[in-house]
Amino acid sequence: MEQTNQMRDIRSLSDDDIRSAVAQLDQPMFRATQVLEWLHKKNASSFDEMTNLPKSFRTQLAERFSFAVPRQIAQQISRDRTRKYLLEFSDGVSVEAVGIPGRGKLTACISTQAGCGMRCAFCATGLAGLARSCTAREMVDQVLHIARDFNERVTSVVFMGQGEPFANFDETVRALRTLNDPRGLKIGARHLTVSTCGIIPGIRAFAKLPEQFTLAISLHSASQQTRNQLMPGVKKYTLPRLYEALQEYVEATGRRPTYEIAMIEGINDTNPEMRAICDFCEGTLCHVNLIQLSDFPDSELHPSPLFKLEELQKRLTARGVQTTIRCSRGADIDAACGQLKQRRPNAR
Numbered sequence: 001m002e003q004t005n006q007m008r009d010i011r012s013l014s015d016d017d018i019r020s021a022v023a024q025l026d027q028p029m030f031r032a033t034q035v036l037e038w039l040h041k042k043n044a045s046s047f048d049e050m051t052n053l054p055k056s057f058r059t060q061l062a063e064r065f066s067f068a069v070p071r072q073i074a075q076q077i078s079r080d081r082t083r084k085y086l087l088e089f090s091d092g093v094s095v096e097a098v099g100i101p102g103r104g105k106l107t108a109c110i111s112t113q114a115g116c117g118m119r120c121a122f123c124a125t126g127l128a129g130l131a132r133s134c135t136a137r138e139m140v141d142q143v144l145h146i147a148r149d150f151n152e153r154v155t156s157v158v159f160m161g162q163g164e165p166f167a168n169f170d171e172t173v174r175a176l177r178t179l180n181d182p183r184g185l186k187i188g189a190r191h192l193t194v195s196t197c198g199i200i201p202g203i204r205a206f207a208k209l210p211e212q213f214t215l216a217i218s219l220h221s222a223s224q225q226t227r228n229q230l231m232p233g234v235k236k237y238t239l240p241r242l243y244e245a246l247q248e249y250v251e252a253t254g255r256r257p258t259y260e261i262a263m264i265e266g267i268n269d270t271n272p273e274m275r276a277i278c279d280f281c282e283g284t285l286c287h288v289n290l291i292q293l294s295d296f297p298d299s300e301l302h303p304s305p306l307f308k309l310e311e312l313q314k315r316l317t318a319r320g321v322q323t324t325i326r327c328s329r330g331a332d333i334d335a336a337c338g339q340l341k342q343r344r345p346n347a348r
């Protein structure tokens, strides 16, 4: 068992590394092509699945390399068919991922970190703190796990689970590229959405990527004092700086970022708060998503009533801002936005 832990995950090898490993095992080169196909196109998670390889060759590979796929610790299924998974990596650290089925679609909501260091007041993950960041492989593995469990192709991925993706920028970009790779899952760049709470250097670097990945900003409030209270981790990236970075992003990419606003009763649904949100958004290229906060046990923050979301939608629309009211999926299994934290079922 100890030996397995020290073996390299075959999926972390480059194509050239795999070719040389196959050559070292005195196998013909077409075997390397077959292995690469299993890894990139068929997303194999074990050597046993590679059925067109001779058994003896599979054994040789298994003696040298591992498949460090995450282990499912728990799964919960919502009334709306959303499925939440607690997945454990080989070092014992776990994350949550969520599969959200739709008509002919399957969205994966994945974690970029185990826990999160941003301490957002409305978020169960933020209150639990950061364990460690995920590798790109671990992010892709969450998507593969969901695809296997639903036995369906994942059509879009949102990086909105646990963690701040731009606090783990390089690995997040590697994962985006792997998911977008035409040799693999082929998920279109526009169907890959990264959500940040407003880390400005990350927004600037994201704008420079050649791919058309989608950007979402957790805005939540356009009044500095309220935003500081809700999202203390991004206090230094003030609203004027965020506004400027977003305009630069739009200019550089021509793409429309999404602003996410979780409506919280008495906090960001007051008249001055709504006015500040309208002022921030008016005249800029953006799409605003309004959701009711998903509260969690022990939280002092509660969702705004629906009529408040409708009022803000009306006010934004009157100012020319595209706005949608979205329902948060999987609320009955704590899989909705802001509810993810590393928790075994029944272990509240």
Ligand code: SF4
Pocket (backbone or CB within 6 Å): 116, 117, 118, 119, 120, 123, 124, 125, 126, 127, 161, 162, 163, 164, 197, 338
């Ligand atoms: S909302 Fe996102 S960034 Fe904020 S604490 Fe939760 S996981 Fe971290």
